[in-house]
Amino acid sequence: MKKFELIEHTADMGVAAYGKDLAEAYANAAYGMFSIIAEVGGFKEKETRRVEIESDDKESLLFEWLNTLLYYFDVEGLVFKRFDIIEFGEKKLTADCTGEKYDPKRHQIKRGVKSATFHMLEVDEKKNRVQVIFDV
Amino acid sequence: MPKWGGKLEKVDEFRWRIPKNYKVGMRVDGLVYADEGMLPHLLDEQALEQVANVAFLPGIVGQSLAMPDIHWGYGFAIGGVAATRVSDGVISPGGVGFDINCGVRIMRTNLTKEDVAPKIKTLIDALFNAVPSGVGSKGVIKLRAGEIDEVLVKGSRWAVEKGYGVGEDLETTEEHGEMKNVDTTKVSGRAKERGIPQLGTLGSGNHFLEVGVVDEIYDENAAKAMGIERVGQIMLYVHCGSRGLGHQVADDYIKSMMQAMPKYGIQVPDRQLVCVPVSSNEGSAYLSAMRGAANYAWANRQCITHWVREAFCRVMGLSPKEAGLELIYDVTHNIAKLEEHEVAGKNERLCVHRKGATRAFPAGHKDVPEKYKAVGQPILIPGDMGRMSYILVGTEQAMRETFGSTCHGAGRLQSRAALKRKLSGQDVLKDLEARGIAVRAGSLSGLAEEAPEAYKDVADVVRVADGAGISKKVARTRPLAVVKG
Numbered sequence: 151m152k153k154f155e156l157i158e159h160t161a162d163m164g165v166a167a168y169g170k171d172l173a174e175a176y177a178n179a180a181y182g183m184f185s186i187i188a189e190v191g192g193f194k195e196k197e198t199r200r201v202e203i204e205s206d207d208k209e210s211l212l213f214e215w216l217n218t219l220l221y222y223f224d225v226e227g228l229v230f231k232r233f234d235i236i237e238f239g240e241k242k243l244t245a246d247c248t249g250e251k252y253d254p255k256r257h258q259i260k261r262g263v264k265s266a267t268f269h270m271l272e273v274d275e276k277k278n279r280v281q282v283i284f285d286v
Numbered sequence: 287m288p289k290w291g292g293k294l295e296k297v298d299e300f301r302w303r304i305p306k307n308y309k310v311g312m313r314v315d316g317l318v319y320a321d322e323g324m325l326p327h328l329l330d331e332q333a334l335e336q337v338a339n340v341a342f343l344p345g346i347v348g349q350s351l352a353m354p355d356i357h358w359g360y361g362f363a364i365g366g367v368a369a370t371r372v373s374d375g376v377i378s379p380g381g382v383g384f385d386i387n388c389g390v391r392i393m394r395t396n397l398t399k400e401d402v403a404p405k406i407k408t409l410i411d412a413l414f415n416a417v418p419s420g421v422g423s424k425g426v427i428k429l430r431a432g433e434i435d436e437v438l439v440k441g442s443r444w445a446v447e448k449g450y451g452v453g454e455d456l457e458t459t460e461e462h463g464e465m466k467n468v469d470t471t472k473v474s475g476r477a478k479e480r481g482i483p484q485l486g487t488l489g490s491g492n493h494f495l496e497v498g499v500v501d502e503i504y505d506e507n508a509a510k511a512m513g514i515e516r517v518g519q520i521m522l523y524v525h526c527g528s529r530g531l532g533h534q535v536a537d538d539y540i541k542s543m544m545q546a547m548p549k550y551g552i553q554v555p556d557r558q559l560v561c562v563p564v565s566s567n568e569g570s571a572y573l574s575a576m577r578g579a580a581n582y583a584w585a586n587r588q589c590i591t592h593w594v595r596e597a598f599c600r601v602m603g604l605s606p607k608e609a610g611l612e613l614i615y616d617v618t619h620n621i622a623k624l625e626e627h628e629v630a631g632k633n634e635r636l637c638v639h640r641k642g643a644t645r646a647f648p649a650g651h652k653d654v655p656e657k658y659k660a661v662g663q664p665i666l667i668p669g670d671m672g673r674m675s676y677i678l679v680g681t682e683q684a685m686r687e688t689f690g691s692t693c694h695g696a697g698r699l700q701s702r703a704a705l706k707r708k709l710s711g712q713d714v715l716k717d718l719e720a721r722g723i724a725v726r727a728g729s730l731s732g733l734a735e736e737a738p739e740a741y742k743d744v745a746d747v748v749r750v751a752d753g754a755g756i757s758k759k760v761a762r763t764r765p766l767a768v769v770k771g
Contacts, residue, residue: 163701271557
């Protein structure tokens with residue numbers, strides 16, 4: 151099964167992500183987001199950060215999850231490519247995110263992502279599918 | 287992408303109405319500035335639905351407005367303007383956007399194309415090297431512990447006090463580059479962490495530096511007030527925003543407002559339009575943080591301006607005075623501001639959201655700098671990399687119709703993915719060079735996404751804004767050299 155597909159939007163870009171369960175769909179949405187930012191294949195699994203998110207509902211949880219990962223990219227230059235979900239519920243997500251710090255000499259960055267947005271954001275529990283549009 | 291099947295009524299050559307009976311919940315009509323030629327594309331995407339959705343906002347007055355560069359955004363359309371009453375209306379971070387105070391400034395010079403053209407390659411390399419750009423770029427400014435708070439409070443003034451630029455720059459910056467009433471505790475630690483290493487960086491996407499040449503002058507009097515004297519004169523552009531700090535402020539308050547909105551009994555048709563009363567605790571906290579982020583963006587553009595001046599003077603072998611590098615003006619195009627406007631014959635205090643829209647105040651307005659009092663506030667409308675940019679002035683018509691607002695740029699036509707299927711960065715580079723435009727870009731793939739084909743022709747956008755009278759053309763420039771982030 152494919153992890154995610156890109157959604158076209160006039161000014162911005164989005165991803166629709168899938169999984170065998172919702173937790174995997176959230177992980178794949180994160181993978182999709184970093185695929186918009188970088189050639190993820192060129193990054194190694196070197197460093198791990200434990201990310202804990204609490205939110206009011208599953209949509210806000212997705213928004214907060216992705217934006218927290220963007221914070222790590224901005225501050226530490228970390229491009230994550232593996233997401234091991236430790237705990238997952240409607241209002242809580244804990245994950246170990248693994249990747250490598252961006253090094254302009256070795257890695258290719260494609261474009262910046264400013265933020266996930268709530269516009270057209272969807273969490274489909276029956277299909278284990280999530281969708282999000284980014285401000286690029 | 288689904289076509290838009292809503293109601294759109296022609297008002298005149300440049301105006302179209304979305305009547306409020308189109309959707310239950312719209313409090314006011316939508317008003318779209320466009321001409322016949324723009325319609326097929328507009329109806330092809332969902333921007334007009336977003337104009338209708340914004341009309342749901344509690345306390346909205348006048349109309350939900352769309353400037354002629356309108357395109358599909360998230361929540362608000364890009365090119366959207368909405369004014370809400372401060373007394374009982376709402377403020378929405380979606381009406382400002384993630385890149386708070388993304389904006390553009392132009393400097394004039396004493397030089398002409400003939401002076402600069404022989405050195406253009408050296409110049410563009412010098413500009414590229416002087417200003418950190420691209421995704422993940424870090425600045426060279428080292429802030430003391432806690433100094434970020436000074437940047438948030440003082441904005442451009444912080445930069446000038448540090449030696450980045452001159453006092454006159456503050457006179458010709460919207461809000462003097464320093465919005466008042468900033469409580470720095472309303473800006474989160476995460477936002478500051480993101481902002482500290484990025485101060486003095488251009489960023490990526492559509493952010494740029496440009497060396498332009500005056501191509502046509504439409505209003506000699508207004509042009510003269512701005513120091514635009516002749517065709518062939520060189521101008522320098524800077525376009526960027528508040529970087530990760532602004533993005534984090536938007537994230538933080540979208541999240542907190544999502545929690546607070548139910549207690550105010552507010553419902554919106556798109557969650558990205560999340561909002562709270564302007565006068566609520568959450569509303570004033572957001573306004574405070576947003577102003578801090580706006581000030582950060584002004585400090586950012588001010589530092590970059592200083593390096594652009596240094597690089598330009600070094601390459602041309604001139605002092606700043608000899609080069610005549612004066613800031614014409616700096617405008618913001620992602621902001622919410624508390625302003626006084628006339629509504630139904632009486633003055634009201636409004637929260638004016640400009641999401642991809644520029645303030646367009648007329649001659650004589652108290653917030654227009656002294657040197658432009660007689661001609662109106664300068665408005666800077668950058669086009670795409672290959673085509674023209676425009677300088678306009680604000681009008682009384684804009685005060686009557688659009689809360690003193692107009693367009694901000696060309697407006698996107700094609701998605702990034704669609705473009706990349708058609709064009710490589712190399713193609714775009716070759717095409718621009720064939721047109722005589724020197725380009726330096728942080729990323730070739732980013733360049734492809736910003737190809738001129740991605741955008742509406744800015745000439746069409748400006749023709750509508752000028753034709754409708756919400757701003758008036760002063761001069762046009764075309765690019766000689768561009769640095770893309």
